[in-house]
Amino acid sequence: MNKKQNIRVGISLGDPNGIGGEIILKAFENNQMLELYTPVIFASTKLLSYYIKTFNLNIKIHGITSLDDVVEGKVNVVRLIKEPFRVKWGTVDPIAGELAVRSLKAATEALKLNQIDVLVTAPIHKESIQSEEFKFPGHTDYLNQELDGESLMFMVSEDLRVGLLTDHVPLKEVPVQITEKLIKTKIGTIKESLKKDFGIVKPRIAVLGINPHVGDNGVIGTDDQETLIPVLEELRKDGTLIFGPYPADSFFGNKKHLQFDAVLASYHDQGLVPFKTITFGAGVNYTAGLSHVRTSPDHGTGFDIAGKGDANPSSFMAAIHTAVTIFRHRTMYEEISANPLKNLSKKRR
Template sequence: MVKTDNIKVGISIGDPNGIGGEIILKAFEDNRMLEMYTPIIFGSTKLFSYYAKVFKINTKFQGIKSLEDVVPGKINVMRLFKEPFHVDWGKVDKKAGEIAVKSLQEATKALKSGNIDVLVTAPINKESIQSEGFKFPGHTDYLNQELSGESLMFMVSDKLKVGLLTDHVPVKDVPSNITAKSIKTKIGTIKESLKRDFKISKPKIAVLGINPHVGDNGVIGDDDQKQLIPVLEELRNDGTLIFGPYAADSFFGQKRHEQFDAILASYHDQGLVPFKTLSFGEGVNYTAGLSHVRTSPDHGTGFDIAGKNEANASSFTAAVHMAADIFNARKEYDELTSNVLKIQSKKRR
């Protein structure tokens, strides 16, 4: 069995005008967290001292100048910038966006180099992060560029897992972004993630239709008939336990999701509205399909409650736990499959 060590959790701070700093500190108020994880926050000691003062959090942390200075079982804050930043709660600010991007970029470098084991990202504001050097609609697209593999936005809780066929694209562009290749890739990623990351040996996956009522046999659009159904039939013939497409409007209300290990939604709101309705505060945004593990809470920057000490850290805490669980599950899966291959190789001799 794989030995579980104290896992190095790299944390990008998200938008400093949002609730990111608050939920990070609240998550590690419980000292038991430090028995399992070594958090490395990519930010500023001055900024986090300010957060601790505002929210009256006694969580102690130490500043470090290098990843070589990390102390296991302690909260480490990597000093990325010395200049002061004036927190303006709930405001969209380009400077805040620059800080969020720098934190993400440095944390990602540490992930790629192996100086941290997993990455947990606090929420960013998609408007403030945009610049000439950073033109991504969110974490998923940036990490897809930086890490190997094909990313999948996978919303996960203990009872529900929802992947997206298309994520941050306008609704009008959804059909044109769905191709036979993308359908096969996303389903393959979900299948592999369920096996490797969540220890489900024979995953059952349901797919939601593109159009209302799956197009009603072409009456409400023919995208399902032309793009989705033929690919699903092909995958079924190859042995994949794939079901659907199902009409999305009644699928969750009838609790059909309980019959499957994961659901693939055709577009963002089709999947995230039911997920957040059923799992909000407990769910995790997991970027499946990549070479490294990244998770995030299931909510945004919380600008409406920023600075009010009202943010709930439960989803961020769940993101930390899930990142570690997936990290360990991957190690165990890779070890087991490696041993199987060695045994099979010996038998052939």
């Protein structure tokens, strides 16, 4: 693909009974967005036309059957879903889940073939997507299977980046899953992502404890003393700028996160509750560590407001901006890393 063209932003539909279609279309209702990116939505022109009429949106879509027909300056819609679908706002529906999965699979395949540059996914409903053909708790696990690398759920905003040691697992399984290998892998992924995706040369990473008060020297569990702390000490000897573990209850309240380039939380709610409290509406879910760039908004399907026209596209727009920024950082990093002497000689001319 000619990189002088606008960056192609592939977009999966998400659950059609949720707010996905609404926030996608609202994001590109502003024509200035089309000057920066070329959207390619994997959905149905008929379904998106229904959303446009329902929410009285001032936007035109361009239906295509092949990615060879993508046009810059237009909202391109790959005619993926041809059968009729009746939207049932806020309803868990396996048919809606099947359409969401079909959109995700098609967009992922296009990403793997470099027919799109980045992927931005609208929210899916974890119950409705389950089937014999799709048994993943969410986007991250599916993409980890389909793309090269080791995925990391990385919540990012302008001033805060939070990665997770464990993500969509029951709380009782967290201590079992946190092993020396997992800790080293996740920290390595964050470190590498901060360098090549965000342009941070010497990243500083903070780690939150597994148990309350980091176990209080074993009084409240021994997971931190036996597993987490020894690994962090070993990584420091190798030159990694890793700090902690810190008690999670006071870390964000004391604004310690502002001293670091990223924070690694032990489990889902330990990291996402403070992240969404601080950044809600501007946060982005980025799947770091993979061969291609994928982001999504930091919220779910919004079934409680689906169909009312109240959905705010801010987080979805932030997801687009973040994906494109990361893509540019990564491209620059790869060019410099491929032949640093050649690039240095160019600068001296």
